[in-house]
Amino acid sequence: MQDISYNKRFEYNWDVPFKVTLGESYFRFLDGLKNKKILGNICPKCNGLHVPARPFCDKCLVEITKWYETSGIVTIESFSVTYVKFLGLPDPPHITGIVRAENAVTSFLHQIGGIPYDEPKELDEKTKIGMKLKPVWAEKRIGDIQDILYFTPVDA
Amino acid sequence: MDRKVAVVGVGNTSYTSAKRETRERTEVSADCIKAGFDFVGKGLSMDDVDSIFYASVDAFEGVQRPDRSMDCLGQSLNKATFFVHTGGTAGGSAFKEAYHSVKSGLCDIVIALGASTTSATVEAQQILNSASPPLIEKPFGAGAIHMAGYYLMRYKADYNITAEDFAMVAAKSHKHAVNNPYAHIRKGFTVEEILASPMVCSPIHLYEICPVSAGATCVIMASEEKAKELSDTPVWIKAIDSISNTFLAGYRPFTSFYKLEILAKRVYEKAGIKNPLEDIDYAELFNPFAGFELLEYEALGFCDKGDAPKLVRDGITDYGGKLPCTLSGGTLCTNSGISASMSRHAETVLQLMGKVEGGRQVKNAKTGIAHSWGGNMGQFHTLCVLSV
Ligand SMILES: [Zn+2]
Numbered sequence: 001m002q003d004i005s006y007n008k009r010f011e012y013n014w015d016v017p018f019k020v021t022l023g024e025s026y027f028r029f030l031d032g033l034k035n036k037k038i039l040g041n042i043c044p045k046c047n048g049l050h051v052p053a054r055p056f057c058d059k060c061l062v063e064i065t066k067w068y069e070t071s072g073i074v075t076i077e078s079f080s081v082t083y084v085k086f087l088g089l090p091d092p093p094h095i096t097g098i099v100r101a102e103n104a105v106t107s108f109l110h111q112i113g114g115i116p117y118d119e120p121k122e123l124d125e126k127t128k129i130g131m132k133l134k135p136v137w138a139e140k141r142i143g144d145i146q147d148i149l150y151f152t153p154v155d156a
Numbered sequence: 157m158d159r160k161v162a163v164v165g166v167g168n169t170s171y172t173s174a175k176r177e178t179r180e181r182t183e184v185s186a187d188c189i190k191a192g193f194d195f196v197g198k199g200l201s202m203d204d205v206d207s208i209f210y211a212s213v214d215a216f217e218g219v220q221r222p223d224r225s226m227d228c229l230g231q232s233l234n235k236a237t238f239f240v241h242t243g244g245t246a247g248g249s250a251f252k253e254a255y256h257s258v259k260s261g262l263c264d265i266v267i268a269l270g271a272s273t274t275s276a277t278v279e280a281q282q283i284l285n286s287a288s289p290p291l292i293e294k295p296f297g298a299g300a301i302h303m304a305g306y307y308l309m310r311y312k313a314d315y316n317i318t319a320e321d322f323a324m325v326a327a328k329s330h331k332h333a334v335n336n337p338y339a340h341i342r343k344g345f346t347v348e349e350i351l352a353s354p355m356v357c358s359p360i361h362l363y364e365i366c367p368v369s370a371g372a373t374c375v376i377m378a379s380e381e382k383a384k385e386l387s388d389t390p391v392w393i394k395a396i397d398s399i400s401n402t403f404l405a406g407y408r409p410f411t412s413f414y415k416l417e418i419l420a421k422r423v424y425e426k427a428g429i430k431n432p433l434e435d436i437d438y439a440e441l442f443n444p445f446a447g448f449e450l451l452e453y454e455a456l457g458f459c460d461k462g463d464a465p466k467l468v469r470d471g472i473t474d475y476g477g478k479l480p481c482t483l484s485g486g487t488l489c490t491n492s493g494i495s496a497s498m499s500r501h502a503e504t505v506l507q508l509m510g511k512v513e514g515g516r517q518v519k520n521a522k523t524g525i526a527h528s529w530g531g532n533m534g535q536f537h538t539l540c541v542l543s544v
Contacts, residue, residue, distance in 0.1 A: 002179070007177070007178045012218070016219070020290060020291070026291055030291070044298055050406075052292055052406075054404070058402045058404075058407060067289075068275045076315075076420075077306075077310070077409075077410055078265065078306040078307070078310040078410045080301075080305025080306055080309055080358055080359075080360075081303050081310060081355075081357065081358040082302070082356070082357045083354065083355050083356060083357070083358070084354070084356050084357075085280065086286075086297065086299070087279050087282060088282070088297050089273065089297045096298060096302055097306070098306050098405065098410055099519070104497075105407065106404070106406030106407055107405070107406050107408075108292060108293075108404075108405070108406055109292070109293045109296055109298060109405060110296065111296060121355070124358045124359070126327050127312065129309070129313045144295070145291065145292055145295055146295050148215055
């Protein structure tokens with residue numbers, strides 16, 4: 001057993017605010033959320049639909065300029081149910097997943113909710129890859145990815 | 157210029173829990189470098205070293221450019237020191253940068269040090285979350301374990317992988333870590349114990365998750381001429397490369413470690429490896445979440461997609477099997493941050509030198525590989541082929 005009698009720690013913390021510029025694409029995407037719209041954009045070179053909209057196609061390295069409004073319905077690519085409490089995360093059980101809008105070439109991370117259960121572990125079976133989800137919107141929307149509170153099964 | 161580069165020395169400190177660590181951070185690095193010099197012997201000291209590559213992640217250490225604060229890297233001796241940071245793969249990347257410096261002819265003897273990265277960190281998941289794209293992903297608080305969950309949940313669904321399959325590959329690491337004096341968790345958890353441990357983020361159980369450890373690893377590399385002077389058992393670097401993916405997770409299919417597949421083809425071609433299962437004698441793979449090892453077998457061409465659990469069940473990748481993998485216990489049993497991505501190389505080197513302790517020495521291992529994984533949702537991989 002290691003001697004920890006001198007395991008004394010000096011505590012400090014970083015509390016440093018940052019402000020990143022949005023640029024046009026992210027501004028329009030986030031502004032769309034305020035109006036309950038999930039916007040994508042289409043690469044002029046590979047025709048790849050990008051959702052969320054983004055300034056450049058990372059594959060073709062060209063600027064994306066053509067806008068597209070999705071239906072808001074997404075499909076689960078994968079997910080994970082969190083069963084323990086993590087700092088800053090909602091109380092468990094809590095589901096996050098990778099979802100894809102329509103036939104987009106990009107997917108994105110979001111929360112999945114509104115799936116009923118008796119025992120938390122049922123969520124692993126009740127949440128399914130390939131499941132179709134719709135957005136549940138915040139009452140007050142500010143132009144942030146969290147204007148979508150979570151995605152929930154379309155038939156919920 | 158065909159200049160050969162060898163690893164001639166490996167340095168490990170002892171490993172413990174980050175919370176129980178009592179050594180000051182620079183002491184750990186100093187001990188690690190000293191262990192490397194002692195391993196080589198022959199009076200090798202910092203005076204003989206041309207460059208030092210220090211690999212870490214600054215946010216974990218709570219210091220910007222933490223290499224600057226490590227006086228043991230030879231700053232007072234006018235040495236050239238470099239900070240290498242590619243996230244979780246930084247150890248593999250520093251190994252590669254150190255190799256380049258000797259291969260190019262600019263340096264003769266160099267050190268690559270994988271830092272004890274996480275001992276100052278109060279909440280590792282907070283730091284991991286700060287590595288996510290701030291507009292789109294960061295607000296959901298995903299840490300490394302969630303990212304791992306997406307890969308493993310998809311793998312489970314696509315190939316009917318069972319909880320037992322994951323537990324079996326985890327148990328393999330736990331079993332061997334018991335015999336590794338440089339492992340942190342040496343409990344020897346069995347399949348039953350792993351399956352009975354709490355589910356943290358599905359499909360990952362507690363005993364399928366790495367600990368937060370403290371301790372450092374280094375390697376000492378030398379040019380062919382110096383290597384022959386310094387070592388009777390030099391291990392040559394045959395091929396090494398790394399690969400990147402986009403920052404935003406959006407472009408990734410979570411269906412496989414497909415970037416590692418591309419990287420493996422590239423590296424195998426350079427090393428002349430045609431049939432990995434036949435041509436490779438030992439592999440150290442990056443497995444902070446036990447199930448990763450299965451995805452890695454498939455990406456590295458050891459078997460077809462979905463067949464990795466069979467390699468484990470048949471003992472192919474266990475001690476005594478055709479291609480023993482990660483007999484150190486891997487990152488699953490010891491993860492002191494960036495040190496863990498250099499330990500893969502250090503362990504493979506020790507196997508090829510025939511200097512592994514604890515009854516884990518593979519007989520006649522001539523060619524080995526070392527892998528590392530890291531960055532936001534698996535943004536980077538490095539892969540290295542070593543041989544005697
Ligand atoms: Zn494109």
